[in-house]
Amino acid sequence: MLLTSRFADGLAVGSDLVTNAETAVRQALSGLSAPPDLVCFFICGEDPDNVSRAGLRVMSMASDASVIGCSATGVIGDGQGIEVTPSVSVWAATLEGARLTTFALDTLRTDDRFVVVGLPERHPDDHAAILFADPYSFPTDGFVERSQEVLGDLPLIGGLANAIQGRGAVRLFADGEIYTEGAVGVLLSGPVNISTVVSQGCRPIGPTMAVTAVEDNLLLELAGQPALARLEEIVSALDEDDRDLVASGLQIGIAMDEYAERHERGDFLIRGVLGIDPEREAVAIGDVVEIGRTVRFQVRDAATADEDLYELLDAHREEFGRVDGALLFSCNGRGSAMFGTADHDAVALRDTLGPISVAGFFAAGEVGPVGGHNHVHGFTASVLVFSSHPSADQSYDH
Helix, strand or coil: CECCCCEEEEEEECCCHHHHHHHHHHHHHHCCCCCCCEEEEEEECCCHHHHHHHHHHHHHHCCCCEEEEEECCEEEECCEEEECCCEEEEEEECCCCCEEEEEEEEEEECCCCEEEECCCCCCCCEEEEEEEECCCCCCHHHHHHCHHHHHCCCCEEEEECCCCCCCCCCCEEECCEEECCCEEEEEEECCCCEEEEEECCCEECCCCEEEEEEECCEEEEECCEEHHHHHHHHHHCCCHHHHHHHHHHCEEEEECCCCCCCCCCCCEEEEEEEEEECCCCEEEECCCCCCCCEEEEEECCHHHHHHHHHHHHHHHHHHHCCEEEEEEEEECCCHHHHHCCCCHHHHHHHHHHCCCEEEEEEECCEEEEECCEEEEECCCEEEEEEECCCCCCCCCCC
């Protein structure tokens, strides 16, 4: 447990999830100098009924605060990550004067689309919303990508919840209630200084190219040539190590600023390359782009992801100064699978931002703003940072 005056976290690991919940809550609350206004918690457990019982216990012990939480396949707290092991992480914050509005989202089906209901009313002093969603029942991608239509420029930060047993076992929690589908969250408004960091951790390969022919998510031509031919040309020029990275998971970056003179690492929204269509010499990607957009193929490895996260956090510290606490939503493909340790992202925050209280979970997809727009990401670390900087109307993200 890390003690602070306004932010604190607790972590408990063991077979009894309810006992873990009680221990983690007590640790977090004991680190605060005043009762909490916001409590976020994360539970990893095999049995969804036990997860539910642990969640109810957390909410009952922190019932005077605004409380949200979710199940996960791993949790983050006390400067470490815990993967696929029964555990509970609790993060508590005293946000004097802030206005916190918890919400639960559901979807209604109309003739030709889904309609999301339950959104809170917007106000001019809203700063951000934390969002935890069930990936099996809630249309997170569509909701987040189109959030600007309803929420304006409000940043969304959070992740897709999950469970060891997968579909049907996800649990979401908000102010005493358990939800088995949809999404939950909290809107942060008033005098609270928050900002975001989104580390996508990719390195460009090959040149930047304009999309010159496209059909849905199929890139047909890049810079006037068949997209597959362009890709093969790029891969053939790589060394053996980078070819291995391409084989293990090629990515593509969509330039966020079409008018920039150069497009380097961090200047792209990263999307996966899903496959190829040899007959059409096309490349399928995990997004739909328009003709004229600038793209560049990308690879991701542990060294690049490490460097990217540390650089962004260092830049954030220089921009915002003192940091008091943070929530961390890290992809479940990072941790030990990428870095050899589940602690990497939590340690990076402590290394760069100082001995702050950090908690979160390993997500099945991360939500965060890049280039001023909200997106659902993969293999990222999305961070909501609470700072003492006098200006809270900025985000530093890539």
